[in-house]
Amino acid sequence: MPEEYGARSPAQVRRWRRALADEREEARIYLELAARRTGEEREVLLGLAEAEKRHAAYWEELLGDDEGEPRRGALRLRLLAWLAGRFGWVFVLALMQQAEARSYQEADAEVPAVISADERIHGEVVRGLGARGRAQMSGTLRAAVFGANDGMVSNLALVLGVIGGGATAQAVLLTGMAGLLAGALSMAAGEYISVSSQRELLAASKPDRSARSSVGELDVDENELALVYRARGMPVEEAERVANEMLHKRRIERVPGQAEQDGTEVVGSGLQAAASSFAFFAVGALLPVLPFAIGLSGTLAVVAAGVITGAGLMLTGGAVGVLTGASPLWRALRQFAIGFGAALATYLLGLAFGAILG
Incomplete structure (x- = not known):
């Protein structure tokens, strides 16, 4: 039975209604995720949904006649429920891990200790489920993030470097495309050798x-x-x-x-890793030269290249932040700062060489 609080203020009732709506929304998220899984993972998710329903029942009983019309949960939870029914579950689990941690940290004196403890344990359950998915996609994620990030940073630095040296728009485009192909082939070869060597080492130890x-x-x-x-x-x-x-x-x-x-199955295929590295590096490296490829030149092309590449760097940084449970904004800003720091250094070197050679 929920604890009675005596006279309840309108503010209390609003908080309890919000807590009820959020618990119902979290239960819906877990049910959406369970519908996309099978076996033990499905059973675990259904168990989490039942726990959230139990929490909702607490707030329903506490509110009594003050429950009022059903209201919607927080916007972030509604967005998670929408994502849970449509997209990859690892991303949703990573976001739910943050949501459960936030629920525990933001709990006030009116939230029973047992519910706060449940939310903390839920976060660990979600962390465990997410670890399985992260392990399965770790090779692909590494190739995607490293490939795209290296492509953007290296080619933006290359483009700005030759611009600093006084190259024409045509020379910039040629340099950028050469950098794209050379870098993509190098990344693919390196990834193939890395993964193949790791598979061979694991096979030797089996x-x-x-x-x-x-x-x-x-x-x-x-x-x-x-x-x-x-x-x-x-x-x-x-x-x-x-x-x-x-x-x-x-x-x-x-x-x-x-x-x-067999540990070699966890590592994955060298050819698949090489193909992923090539494709993601090429996509990343294309962004800085895209404005020049469509005919822009001068300051406009440089600004456009910076904006497009900056958006790409923040996107990859934010994605890693979500998957690792860290702040997506901080990871996005860090990726942006590192990428543009390298590009700025190369641009200044290009200016210096241009002045010397000029």
């Missing part, structure tokens, strides 16, 4: 499953089976116990704490 067939033939009193488990990091006593169990039972059990999953 246990040889065919060795298990030899366990039944080992000497029960003199063998090195326990050393296998000790080499994998298991304490001495536990390694001896597991080895003895396997020898006497003549069956193979999963080693506690050891994942059976």
Whole structure:
């Protein structure tokens, strides 16, 4: 039963109504997400939805006759509910993680401790669900963000550098397109080598499953089976116990704490990573030269290139901020500042070389 607060002021009633609307909206978000998932993830999301409904029931009972007409939740929650039904769930989970943390931090004295504790735990549940999605898309995200960001920064710096040196619009366009192709091919080759090497390293470290067939033939009193488990990091006593169990039972059990999953599958394909890097670098590198490609020149082209590239840098920075649970605005501004800092330095160097060569 909710605690009674005695005489309630209009301000209290408004706060409780807002809390009720937000709890209902959060339940709707989790239901929308659950409708797009299966298995354990779906069950977890449905459990979160039920918890939010339980919180809503608390505010309904507390309000009683003052509940009034159903009202809409906060704008940010309505936007999340809309996104949950239409877009990738990792982005929505990252935003919900922030929303749950905000609910916990903004809780006032009227919010029961049990609800505040629930919201904090919900944030950890959402964090765990989001970690799965982040792990699945980490390679693609890295290629996308690094590729696009490198393309924008390197080509903007290159374009401004040759402009500082006094190059014509035609020379700027030619330089920018050459930088696009050279950079995209370099990124693709580097990503392919990086991912392929990582797959090979993981494959070399993967246990040889065919060795298990030899366990039944080992000497029960003199063998090195326990050393296998000790080499994998298991304490001495536990390694001896597991080895003895396997020898006497003549069956193979999963080693506690050891994942059976093939790590090379987590890394992904070298060709896919290379293709992603090439495509995203090319798209990013195209932005600074786009104004020159459509015929602009002079100050107008430079300003247009700066605006377009700046928007792209902030977009990639904000996206990373959302996925990592950090402030999207801060990450966007940081990406913008780093990119334009590098471009400004190259422009000044171009001015200096232009003055020397001129």
